[in-house]
Amino acid sequence: MHISFLLHNAYGVGGTIRTTFNLAGALAGHHDIEIVSVFRHRDVPALGAPEGVRMSHLVDLRKKSPSYDGDAAEHARPATVFPRGDSRYRQYSRLTDARVADHLRSLDADVVVGTRPGLNVQISRQARRGPVRIGQEHLTLDSHSYRLRREIGHRYALLDAVTTVTEADARAYRTGLKLPGVRIEAIANSVPEPGIAPADGDSKWVIAAGRLHKVKRYDLLVRAFADVVAVRPDWRLRIYGGGDATGNERQTLLALIGELGLYNHVFLMGPVNPLEAEWPKGAIAAVTSDRESFGMTIVEAMRCGLPVVATDCPHGPREIIEDGTDGRLVPVGDTAAVADALLGLIGDDEARHRSGRAALAASQRFDPSRIAERHERLFTELASRAPRDRSHGALRTTLHRARGTVLDGAYALRYKAADVIRKGKPA
Amino acid sequence: MTVSAERQTPRADCTAGPDGGITFDLDLRRGEAGETPELLLRLRGAKRTGGRGNTLRLPLSPLGGGRLRAVLPGTAAPAEGRWDVYVREPGADDDAAVAVEPGIRDVRLLMDRTPETGRIAVRIPYPTVDGRLAVRCWVRSPHAEAGPVTFDGGQMTVEGTLYGTRLGDDARVEARLTGAPDRVCRVPVAGKEGTFSFTLPLDRLSPGPVTEQQLWMLWLLPGTGAGEPADGVRISRILDDVWDRKNSFVYPGRSAGEGIRAIPCYSADNDLCVRLVPDPVQAR
Numbered sequence: 001m002h003i004s005f006l007l008h009n010a011y012g013v014g015g016t017i018r019t020t021f022n023l024a025g026a027l028a029g030h031h032d033i034e035i036v037s038v039f040r041h042r043d044v045p046a047l048g049a050p051e052g053v054r055m056s057h058l059v060d061l062r063k064k065s066p067s068y069d070g071d072a073a074e075h076a077r078p079a080t081v082f083p084r085g086d087s088r089y090r091q092y093s094r095l096t097d098a099r100v101a102d103h104l105r106s107l108d109a110d111v112v113v114g115t116r117p118g119l120n121v122q123i124s125r126q127a128r129r130g131p132v133r134i135g136q137e138h139l140t141l142d143s144h145s146y147r148l149r150r151e152i153g154h155r156y157a158l159l160d161a162v163t164t165v166t167e168a169d170a171r172a173y174r175t176g177l178k179l180p181g182v183r184i185e186a187i188a189n190s191v192p193e194p195g196i197a198p199a200d201g202d203s204k205w206v207i208a209a210g211r212l213h214k215v216k217r218y219d220l221l222v223r224a225f226a227d228v229v230a231v232r233p234d235w236r237l238r239i240y241g242g243g244d245a246t247g248n249e250r251q252t253l254l255a256l257i258g259e260l261g262l263y264n265h266v267f268l269m270g271p272v273n274p275l276e277a278e279w280p281k282g283a284i285a286a287v288t289s290d291r292e293s294f295g296m297t298i299v300e301a302m303r304c305g306l307p308v309v310a311t312d313c314p315h316g317p318r319e320i321i322e323d324g325t326d327g328r329l330v331p332v333g334d335t336a337a338v339a340d341a342l343l344g345l346i347g348d349d350e351a352r353h354r355s356g357r358a359a360l361a362a363s364q365r366f367d368p369s370r371i372a373e374r375h376e377r378l379f380t381e382l383a384s385r386a387p388r389d390r391s392h393g394a395l396r397t398t399l400h401r402a403r404g405t406v407l408d409g410a411y412a413l414r415y416k417a418a419d420v421i422r423k424g425k426p427a
Numbered sequence: 428m429t430v431s432a433e434r435q436t437p438r439a440d441c442t443a444g445p446d447g448g449i450t451f452d453l454d455l456r457r458g459e460a461g462e463t464p465e466l467l468l469r470l471r472g473a474k475r476t477g478g479r480g481n482t483l484r485l486p487l488s489p490l491g492g493g494r495l496r497a498v499l500p501g502t503a504a505p506a507e508g509r510w511d512v513y514v515r516e517p518g519a520d521d522d523a524a525v526a527v528e529p530g531i532r533d534v535r536l537l538m539d540r541t542p543e544t545g546r547i548a549v550r551i552p553y554p555t556v557d558g559r560l561a562v563r564c565w566v567r568s569p570h571a572e573a574g575p576v577t578f579d580g581g582q583m584t585v586e587g588t589l590y591g592t593r594l595g596d597d598a599r600v601e602a603r604l605t606g607a608p609d610r611v612c613r614v615p616v617a618g619k620e621g622t623f624s625f626t627l628p629l630d631r632l633s634p635g636p637v638t639e640q641q642l643w644m645l646w647l648l649p650g651t652g653a654g655e656p657a658d659g660v661r662i663s664r665i666l667d668d669v670w671d672r673k674n675s676f677v678y679p680g681r682s683a684g685e686g687i688r689a690i691p692c693y694s695a696d697n698d699l700c701v702r703l704v705p706d707p708v709q710a711r
Contacts, residue, residue, distance in 0.1 A: 195440065195531050203538060258679030264575040267675050274531060281535045281668070 001379060002032040004109040004131070006100070006119045008088060010037035010055060013046045013273070015296055016138045019189045020115055025050030026190070026372035036103060038096055038119070058099040069095060081125060083155070085148025086118030101126045111379045117144065117152055124158040125401065132382040135159045138189075140293045140315055141172040153177040158400055160382045163187050163375070165294040168315040185378060188319070190371035191299040191363070198305030198360055199280040201353045206342060207282035207306065209240040209275055209297050210289075212249040212268070216241075217311070219256055220335055221288040226260045227339035232346050233265070237286075240278055242271035279304035283352060284345050288338055292316045302326065302363035307355030309341040326358035437514050439560055440530035441552040443537050443668075446501030449552055449562065451485070453514065454530070456493035462517035463487045466497040467524050468510040468562060480506060482521070487514075499562070505550065510562040512552075529553070529560040537668040545569065545591030553670040563670040565663070565697075567591075571623065571647040573664045573699045576691050581681055583691055584626045585645075585699065587662065594618050595650035600625040601659060602632060602643040602701060616647060623647065629681055629689040633703055637687045641703040642694075662699045671695050682706070 007020055024033050033053045040057035049055055059075070060067045069075060074095040081101065082092035100119070104112070104126040111132040114120035120135030127133055135156060141149065141164075153176075156162055161183035164170045170186035173179070206225070210216050218239055225237045243250040250268060257266050272278055279285065285301035287310040292298075295316030298308045302320070308327040310317040311334075321327040328344070330337035345352045364370075439451045457463055466485040473481035483505055485497035499505075513524035532552050546568040555561050569591030577584045594616065604610035612632055616625040625647075632643055646659035669675060672693045683689035688706040693699060 196533050199535075203535070205538070254677055257677075261577075263676075263678050264577070268677070269675050277531050277533055280533070281538055 001110040001383060002108070003027060003034075003111045003113065003379065004107055005033070005035045005113045005115060006103075006123065007035055007037050007115050008091075008119065009039040009041065010035050010049075010057070011040050011042045011045050015189075015294075016115055017045075017047055019138065019296075021045075021047055021050045021053075022190045022192060022368045023372055023375060024053045026368035027376065028052035030376075034109075038100060039091070058103055059096055074098065081122055082118045083121045083148060083151045085145050085151050086116065086121075087145075088116065088118060092118065097122075104128065107131060110383050117148055120159065120162075121152060121155045124155045132161075132379060133159045134379070134382075135162045137162060137164045137169065137173070138293065140164070140166075140169045141176055142314075143291075143293065149176075153179075156182060161185060161378060163378070165189050166315040166319050168319070169293070183378070183382070187374045187378070188366055188371060189294050189296055189299070190368040191296065191303050191366045192368050193364075194276040194279070194300075194304050196277055196280060196304070199283060199356060201283045201305070201349075201356045203281060203283045204235045205282040206235065206237045206284045206286055207240070207279055207301065208237065208286045208288075209272075209278065209300075210287075211241045211244050212239075212253065213244040214249060215290050217288045217290055217333070218249070218253055220333060220338060221286055222253060222256050222260065222262065222266055223335045224288070224338035224342065225266055226262060227336065228342050228346065229262065229265050231343055235265075235346055237266045238269050238278070238282065239267070240269045240272050240275060276300065276304065279306055282306060283356070284309060284342060286338070286342065287311065287317065289313055290332060295320050298327075299363055299366045302359035303366070305356045305360040307345060307352060307359050309338060309345065311338075322358075322362065326355055326362045436528045437525065438528040438530045439512065441532045441534070441560070443532075443534045443550070443552065444501065445536050447548050447550055448501035448503075449499040449550055451497045451499070451512070451527075451552075452490070452530075453487065453495045453497075453527070455487075455495050455514065457489055457495060463489065463495060464514050464516045466527075467513040467515050467521065468499070468505065469513065470506060471509040471511055471561070473508075483510070499550065504548070504566070505562070505564045507564055507566045509555075510564060511555075512560040512562065527560045528558060534668040537666075540666040541588070542590070542666070547572075547590050547665070549665045551668060551670045565665045567661075567663070567665070569649070569660050570665075571660045571662045572666050573662050576678055576699075578679075578681055579626075581630055581683065581689075582626050582628050583681070583689075583701070584624065585662070585691075586622065586624045589618065589621050589623050589647075589649070589660075592649045592660070593621075594623060597650035598623075599648050599650065600627070600662070601646045601648060602627060603646060604632075605642045605644060612643070627701070629683040629701065630687075632689060632701060633684045633687045637703050637705050639705070643701040643703065645699045645701070663697050664693060664699065665697050669697070672697055680704075680706075 024035055027033050035055050037057040039059050039061050041061040059069045061070050072095050075093045077094040079092040079097050081097040100122050105128050109131045112127055113134045114123045115136050123133050156179050159182055164186050167186040170184050173184045257263055279301050285306040285308040287298050291313050298320050301308050311332045312318055312329040313332045323329040328341040330341050438454045442450045464487050466487055468483040470481040487495040487497045490496050512527045515524035547570040549565040551563045572588045574586045598616045599613050600616045602612040614625050614627050616623050645662040647662055648659040673695045676693050678691040680688040680690040686706050688704050690702045692702050
């Protein structure tokens with residue numbers, strides 16, 4: 001099959017990019033795979049291009065490139081096809097609308113895969129008849145704005161399938177949106193086998209990793225670790241990850257570490273790439289987020305042989321960890337429960353080693369080859385049906401798109417009105 | 428618009444061994460036959476010409492699968508500093524050697540080391556800020572390894588481990604102000620069986636007002652007489668996998684007198700220091 005991925009920016013760093021590269025690389029063994037990046041701002045993909053995959057871009061944002069598009073007049077005009085509710089809306093424009101449309105109208109592939117809501121919407125509106133249309137959801141339905149939820153509730157009807165990364169989110173799509181005929185399937189993110197031997201479980205370090213953001217609740221982990229240190233001062237905690245542009249979480253955490261007197265036990269290590277070599281330095285991993293759209297770091301730690309103590313938050317952890325076997329699930333926001341779970345594994349060498357081995361074995365189900373097989377099955381099944389038997393037969397597509405145009409006008413008016421009311425801005 | 432995104436730069440996975448050796452596995456593929464390239468380690472900041480001790484040459488030999496491996500043996504004695512890693516193709520000049528990118532660095536065996544020897548040799552493979560592979564080396568004999576830093580009011584106490592020397596009766600720690608050789612603050616140091624501990628009242632660093640940042644370096648003078656290094660022993664923290672702990676080993680500040688804040692910290696070279704800064708809150 002010829003499978004074409006549409007990615008926001010294949011040249012940056014991020015979970016969606018990494019997971020798309022993993023999938024594309026795993027599929028490339030048996031299929032003709034391309035990744036089309038809407039934007040390109042550097043010559044070489046920061047995460048390294050997957051082997052055997054063709055890469056191309058639609059809008060060139062490399063300032064020194066002769067085909068630089070950043071100054072195009074159309075790029076200064078706001079997008080009308082790419083949905084306003086997508087958090088990347090400001091980066092899109094009339095130029096991206098047109099370039100993506102040209103690409104989708106001429107795309108001669110068996111399957112086209114969108115990797116964020118805005119691009120899924122563009123696929124549903126602009127892809128020519130023929131290719132199977134897949135919309136991947138790497139975040140979660142409930143993390144989207146009201147405006148985006150309503151937009152995709154309407155637009156996704158012309159997709160053949162929506163894939164989510166957790167069963168919980170798939171349920172939300174099935175129950176929260178009316179998408180008759182659209183296949184909704186949960187397929188977890190993949191994590192490759194690390195290129196490093198697993199942890200031996202004998203070090204006295206707890207490892208956590210992820211960008212320093214409030215939602216990760218490192219404050220909770222640091223407070224819990226104060227309780228750990230009170231009992232086991234020989235154990236220490238490393239938190240890997242860079243600061244986040246949205247706040248000053250690093251300073252907040254440093255102040256907390258200072259206040260609790262943990263500066264000999266808790267360390268903010270900064271961003272590290274690749275991260276995989278850091279996990280085996282520890283014997284236990286901790287994830288104390290209030291929410292996770294999937295829980296990539298949990299799988300990464302498990303693939304390095306670490307049992308993970310994680311909050312039982314929406315959406316991913318409970319679909320990854322088997323409580324008591326390969327890790328521990330604790331209630332969200334409960335410092336004492338985090339400390340107890342950590343101390344349980346710290347105090348019981350046998351249980352820690354056993355859980356680590358179980359984590360190593362259980363996490364093999366996230367291997368890119370296995371995950372790619374599930375995507376492949378879905379693509380093959382949908383591609384074997386004629387387009388008229390899928391959700392977007394000719395008549396239905398025409399009707400839906402016509403109705404969409406009418407609704408667009410109505411929504412646009414309504415948003416304008418709302419803007420006037422909210423901001424007192426001239427219409 | 429299609430591009431080939433082939434990587435031009437060789438990449439090396441590194442494994443640090445228990446004896447201080449480092450194994451470099453490169454992703455360059457070569458057949459069994461023919462000349463193989465060599466790995467060059469160059470001491471940063473050293474003069475290129477004539478400096479024999481400034482370049483280490485390691486042969487690269489083919490592994491199974493055509494990958495190439497070089498080994499820096501634990502017995503090698505690279506000087507203290509930062510060594511940049513290059514690959515030189517056979518027949519090419521040293522100047523034409525290309526920089527190597529860091530791959531996966533397995534340095535878990537460097538964690539929390541307590542060597543048995545008096546002479547300390549540390550080599551940590553690390554990624555430079557511009558994305559190249561380098562090796563940070565320290566050679567210390569004797570060596571004072573800083574451990575926990577604690578506070579009691581305006582006093583800071585440092586505990587550590589001493590290698591290659593022992594404390595005499597008149598052992599002391601000196602805080603020396605960078606850029607002002609006459610500004611020295613001495614406190615006694617205690618210890619036994621290869622450990623040391625000292626307490627520094629932070630207000631003793633600042634007899635006068637502080638208008639701009641001051642950096643005080645900490646040195647241990649064992650006071651054992653004849654064997655004592657003239658300058659003393661720099662107090663550092665180098666016995667783990669952290670090649671630069673300036674931003675990860677962060678301590679809270681304490682008042683060191685009116686309008687002055689003292690903050691223990693590490694330099695980018697992992698030397699323990701105390702930073703004095705004007706405290707705008709107190710000075711008001």
